[in-house]
Amino acid sequence: MVASSKLIDLRKLLAERFPQRAASPAAVLATGVVALDKATSGGLPKSAITELISPEKSAGSASLIHTLLGAAQRERYFIALIDGRDSFDPQSAGNRCLHHLLWVRCQKAFEAIKAADLLLRDGNFPLVIVDLVLNAAEELRKIRQTSWYRLQRLVEALPTACLVMTRQSMVSSAQLKIVLENQWTLESLEQDDAISRLRFLIQRSHLKSEVSDQRSQVRG
Numbered sequence: 001m002v003a004s005s006k007l008i009d010l011r012k013l014l015a016e017r018f019p020q021r022a023a024s025p026a027a028v029l030a031t032g033v034v035a036l037d038k039a040t041s042g043g044l045p046k047s048a049i050t051e052l053i054s055p056e057k058s059a060g061s062a063s064l065i066h067t068l069l070g071a072a073q074r075e076r077y078f079i080a081l082i083d084g085r086d087s088f089d090p091q092s093a094g095n096r097c098l099h100h101l102l103w104v105r106c107q108k109a110f111e112a113i114k115a116a117d118l119l120l121r122d123g124n125f126p127l128v129i130v131d132l133v134l135n136a137a138e139e140l141r142k143i144r145q146t147s148w149y150r151l152q153r154l155v156e157a158l159p160t161a162c163l164v165m166t167r168q169s170m171v172s173s174a175q176l177k178i179v180l181e182n183q184w185t186l187e188s189l190e191q192d193d194a195i196s197r198l199r200f201l202i203q204r205s206h207l208k209s210e211v212s213d214q215r216s217q218v219r220g
Contacts, residue, residue, distance in 0.1 A: 029127055029161040032071035033064065039200045040176065044127070044161035049152050051174035052165045053203070054133050060180060060198050061133050061165050062089075068127065068163075069097040078102065080125040084112040085134040109135045113147050120154040120162065128155075130164045140170055148173040169203070177203040 028043035037043050044050050054061040065081065065088070072079045073096055081088060082104045090098055102125070106112045109132055116130050132140060152173035155162045164171050171177075179201040 030071070030075075031068055032074070033067055033198060035198055036064075036178075036200050039178070039202055044163055045176055046126075046159050046161050047156045048175040049148070049155060049162045049164060049171060049173055050176040050178065051169065051171040052163060052178050052180060053169050054165060054167060054180045056180075061131070062087075064180070064198065065129065065131065065165075066093055066097075068129070069093050069101060072100040072127065073097045076100070077126045078124065080104065080119045080128045082106060082112045082115045082119070082128070082130045084109055084130065084132040087134050088131070109139045109143055113143060113151075116151055116162070117154065120151060120158065120160065123158050123160065126160060128160060128162045130162070133165050133167055137167070140166070143170070145172045174204075175206040177205075179203050 028040065028045055030037055030043040040050075052061070052064075069079060078100050080102045084106050086105045086107060088103060088105075090101075090103065093101070102119075104112075104115045104119070106115060112130055112132060112135075116128060119125060119128055148171050151162065152175075164174065169177060181199040181201050
């Protein structure tokens with residue numbers, strides 16, 4: 001009963017802090033990253049899981065998260081970031097962007113999956129990001145595929161885009177899989193237009209849209 005009471009309190013807190021907005025008729029959520037929006041025919045698909053695979057250590061996934069936060073700040077919507085290894089640096093995001101962020105700090109992948117389940121059931125966020133890029137491979141292999149299909153069933157009933165960031169392909173229920181093809185250096189990160197240099201490869205698409213099922217590369 002105590003756990004149930006805490007869960008109800010958390011849902012009430014989420015409803016007060018992040019009030020629901022009227023659902024947008026758009027089928028995608030624009031990211032503000034030209035190359036990514038072009039590759040996905042407008043943005044991240046709503047009511048679906050997108051897996052973003054970042055195979056290199058310096059592929060630009062952290063920079064992408066900051067760009068998505070900037071888009072949320074401009075468009076005035078909220079993002080839930082489920083941080084699988086408590087690695088997000090809030091200082092680099094800026095205070096204005098942080099007003100549009102719910103940051104869930106986790107240490108283990110199973111904690112992140114539980115948090116994703118809760119937040120998708122809540123339904124208050126246009127974008128839910130599950131960042132598992134820094135979680136150990138042994139840990140991620142313990143996640144059952146049924147967990148991913150459960151999350152897919154939850155998100156498909158919502159006008160929410162769910163972005164799962166991983167080091168290697170693992171989300172079998174993802175309707176869209178994208179590979180982040182970069183290997184940045186410190187000099188690359190210091191360039192003003194670094195985010196425009198991100199390269200994306202559509203690996204798989206099960207969407208009923210214009211995104212091709214064939215492998216196609218888009219360069220920023």
